[in-house]
Amino acid sequence: MHKLSSRAPRLRPSATKRYTASALAGAAVGGALLFGVLSSAVFARASISADTFRQLDLFGEVFEQVHENYVTDPEDGELIKGAINGMLDTLDPHSSYMTAEDFQTMQEQTRGTFAGLGIQIVMDNEGDDKGYVKIVAPIEDTPADRAGVLTNDLIVEIDGEAVLGMTIDEAISKLKGEKGTKVDIKILRDRDAEPFELTIVRDIVTVQAVRWRAEGEFAYVRIATFSEQAEDGVKKAIKKLSKEIPGGPKGLILDLRSNPGGLLDQAVSVSDIFLEGGEIVSTRGRRPRDTLREMGTPGDKLNGKPIIVLINGGSASASEIVAGALQDRNRALLLGTKSFGKGSVQTVIPLQNGLQGALRLTTAR
Structure with a gap:
């Protein structure tokens, strides 16, 4: 029996920050992202105490000793990356460091096309x-989805190497790869049973953010992910279905099942489509100035017609923002099972304009 150990706005390529309401690994790592103009330079040295600088001196001394005296010649870059990952691992599961390559991959994912497995x-x-x-969830019609990967599955082994002891970035680097290459993973689904093996062939993942169809007199709209195409896709769906269904749809079924999240601004914009203005979501950081209130604009595109939102355990982050906003405003009825439960916002902060990667940091809840 396998026992679990108890240890253990629009994207711009530079000078941006983005908030993710979740991780897509080529695998895919993701959530509610938010990009803006925050850079690492905004963290003023004046806010760091003298004692902290003394501790940084200690780190520098340890680094120097390892560099000069370790039994083999260490790679300095790997030492620094390991120290950064160790620091972020003490915070929460969603904060992490991205290399320049990983940062570029994340930008591709938010645009809806990347190579990998298609899992969050x-x-x-x-x-x-x-x-x-x-x-968190496999993205529909991707290699992971077709292989039968499910929400809450645990990957315990990648290509014969145990996951326990890896950082999430190390695991992602082993999961992602070129189109047509294979990865062997062991999945633990029933926590009291043995893991089983899967071989998945990586492919180009093109995520169609929004699909729709008429269900009798009702509109059915499926949002697979909150990429940059989500808002426009939902508006297009409503426009086309309003013409396709005689007299227009009598109501809407909005399917957010197994939607792992995406961009915060897209979640706000999609919610705003069905609301008559007012507050959609608020986030709070550790300082009062970090409080963010996202407000809608007047104009419910469905004119008050009933909405049912479908959710499940794979509905996370940005999906939960939309479902919660529509429920809290008594605009929709939620049907399904308990959602994933990710109530935090990550800010992606490019480091040295992205040349040294980026920091994905939880900045609000």
Whole structure:
């Protein structure tokens, strides 16, 4: 029996920050992202105490000793990356460092096309699943989805190497790869059973953010991910279905099942389509000035017609923002099972204009 150990606005390529309401690994790592103009330079040195600088001196001394005296010649870049990952691992499962390559991949993912497996993952830093790669949701019609990967599956082994002890970035680097290459993984689904093996062939993942169809007199709209195409896709769906259904749809079924999240601005914009203005979502950071209130604009595109929102355990981050906003305003009825439960916002902060990668940091809840 396999036992779990108890240890363990629009995208611009530079000078931006983006908030993700979740991780897509080529695998795919993701959530509610938000990009803006925050750079690492905004963190003023004046806010760092003298004691902290002394501790940084300690780090520098340890680094120097390792560099000069370790039994083999270490790679300095790997030492620094390991130290950064170790620091972020103490915070939460969603904060992480991205190399320049990873940062570029993330930008491709938000545009809806990338190479990989098509899964969104996290790595818990507490609880029974600590230290393992957990599936938030497979993206529909991707290699992982076709292989039968499910929400809350744990990846315990990648190409014969145990996941326990890896960082999430290390796991992602092993999961992603070129189109046509294979990856062997072991999946633990029933926590009291043995893991089983899957071989998945990586492919180009093109995520169609929005699909729609008429269901009798009702409109059915499926949002697979909150990429940059989500808002325009929903508006297009409503326009076409209003012409296709005689007299227009009598109501809407909005399907957010197994939608792992995406861009915060897209979640706000999609919610605004069905609301008559007012507050859609608010986030709070550790300082009062970090409080963010996203307001809608007047004009419900469905003119008050009933909405049912479908959710499940794979509905995370930006999906939960939309479902929660429509429910809280008594605009929609939620049907399904308990959603994933990710109530935080990550800011993507490019480092040295992205040349040194980026920091994905939880900045609000």
